[in-house]
Amino acid sequence: MADKDNAMLSQVIAALNELHTTTDQKRCRELDDALTVLKKSENGFMISFRLLDFEQPTVVQHFGACIFYDTIRERWEECLSNETLIMKIKETLLEKLALGAPFLNQSVTNKLTSSLAIFILCCIPDIWSEPIQDLATTWVDKPEL
Numbered sequence: 001m002a003d004k005d006n007a008m009l010s011q012v013i014a015a016l017n018e019l020h021t022t023t024d025q026k027r028c029r030e031l032d033d034a035l036t037v038l039k040k041s042e043n044g045f046m047i048s049f050r051l052l053d054f055e056q057p058t059v060v061q062h063f064g065a066c067i068f069y070d071t072i073r074e075r076w077e078e079c080l081s082n083e084t085l086i087m088k089i090k091e092t093l094l095e096k097l098a099l100g101a102p103f104l105n106q107s108v109t110n111k112l113t114s115s116l117a118i119f120i121l122c123c124i125p126d127i128w129s130e131p132i133q134d135l136a137t138t139w140v141d142k143p144e145l
Helices: 002-019 025-039 042-051 058-080 083-100 106-123 131-138
Strands: none
Touching: 002 025, 002 042, 002 058, 025 042, 025 058, 042 058, 058 083, 058 106, 083 106, 083 131, 106 131
C-alpha cells in the first residue's frame, strides 16, 4: 500500500509541476481536469496530508491545502463518522500553522487558516467545545499566529 501511495504522490507532484510549466493549452486542461477529479476524491484527501509536507514545493503544498479546504467545506459530513480522521485533520492544521508560520508561503497559510476556521465552525460545540481558548493557550508564545 505504501508503494501505491508513494507512486500516487509522485504522480500528483509531477502533474502539478507540469501544469505550472506547460504552455500547451490542451495538456493544461487535461492536467487540470485530472487534478480536479483527484481533489474531490477520498484518495485525494488522504494524499493531501503528504502534500502539505514542509519539504514539498509551494505549489504542491498549496494544492494540498486547497484539498483540505474543499473537503472540510464540501464533504464534512463524510468526515464526521470517523473520529480518528477528525483528530488527524485538527492536529495537521494546528501543526502546519504553528510550525510553518515563519516560512510558509502566504497563500498556503491563508488556505490553511481558512480550513481551520471552517473546521472550528463545523466542530463547535460537540466535537471541539472551546476552540478559541484552546488556540489562545496553544499559541500564546507564537505572536505571528
